[in-house]
Amino acid sequence: MKHIIYLLLLIVTIASGQTNKKVLSKERDYSFLTDSLNIEQQLEKHKLAGFSLVVFENYEIVYSKQFGVKSINSKEKIDQNTAFSTASISKPITALLCFMLEEKGLVNLDDPIDGYLKRWHLPKSKFTENNSPTWRQFLNHTAGTTQGGFADYYEGDTIPTIKQSLLGKIPRYDKEIEFLFTPGTNWEYSGGGYVIVQMALEDTFNKPIAELAKEYIFSPLGLKNTTMIQPNENGFLTNVALVHDENEKVIKNRLANHATSWSIRNVVHAD
Helix, strand or coil: CCCCCCEECCCCCCCCCCCCCCHHHHCCCCCHHHHHHCHHHHHHHCCCCEEEEEEEECCEEEEEEEEEECCCCCCCECCCCCEEECHHHHHHHHHHHHHHHHHCCCCCCCCEHHHHCCCCCCCCCCCCCCCCCEHHHHHCCCCCECCCCCCEEECCCCCCCHHHHHCCCECCECCCCCECCCCCCCCCCCHHHHHHHHHHHHHHHCCCHHHHHHHHHHCCCCCCCCECCCCCCCCCCCCECCCECCCCCECCCEEEEHHHCHHHCCCCEEC
16 A cells, blocks of 8 residues: 555454444453553554554454544544445455355356456456466456556546456556466466456446445445445445545545455445
C-alpha cells in the first residue's frame, strides 16, 4: 500500500460483524492490551488517526475497543461499527464466495474459467493451448497470469471497467493480461487473476459481485457494516474511516484500490 493510514490490530473477514450486546455477551477483560501496546502513544508516534482493536475467541468477539478518530478534519470518533478498507482481504472473501457457490452446485471450480466468461475471453497463449486454467487455479494464484497489483483511484478519477483493466488500459499496465507459465506448474501472485474471477462471477450470475457477496455471505452472517460496494456507488456505507497519508492528512476520497484487485470491486469494508 502507498500509505498506512489506520492501524488495525485484527480484522476478521468472516465472523459475526455486529459488535452489539448480544455478540459481546461473553466479553472478557482484555484491557491489558491497551496498556501493553501503548496504543495512545503509538497513535501519536506514528501519526495514526485511529485504531480499532478486536479480539476473537472461538469465532466470537470477546473484546472490542476503539481509539482515535475517523478523520483528522472532522474529529469524529471511531466506534465499534466504523468500517475500514481491508485491501487484499477481498481476495479470500471472493474465494469463499466461489466455494459457497460450488457447494450449492452452481459452479465447478475445476472447470476451465473461460467457459464462464462472456464480455472477454482469455488471451491465446502457448502456455494454455493444452491446459486451460480453472477457477481454482485463479483463486490460488497458480493460473500463471500477470498483473500483480494495481494503482489507487481517487474522487474525480475515471474508473475503468474490469474489461479495460484486463486489456491493460489502466495505470501501471499498458498491455492485456497474459500468461507467464503453464497453469498449475508454478505460483505467481496475480490481482489480475482475481479480476478474471470477478468477471466470470458477474457474467455467470448476471449480478455485480457486491450483490453476490451480500446475498451469500454478508446478509446470512448479519454483517450490516460490511460491503463490497464502492464509495462512488449507491449504497456505500456512511460510517467509514477516511484515508490519511504518513503526515496524518486526509487524502482525497479513495474510490478504489487496485492493490486489492478488481475481483471484488477493489475494496471490502469489514465490521
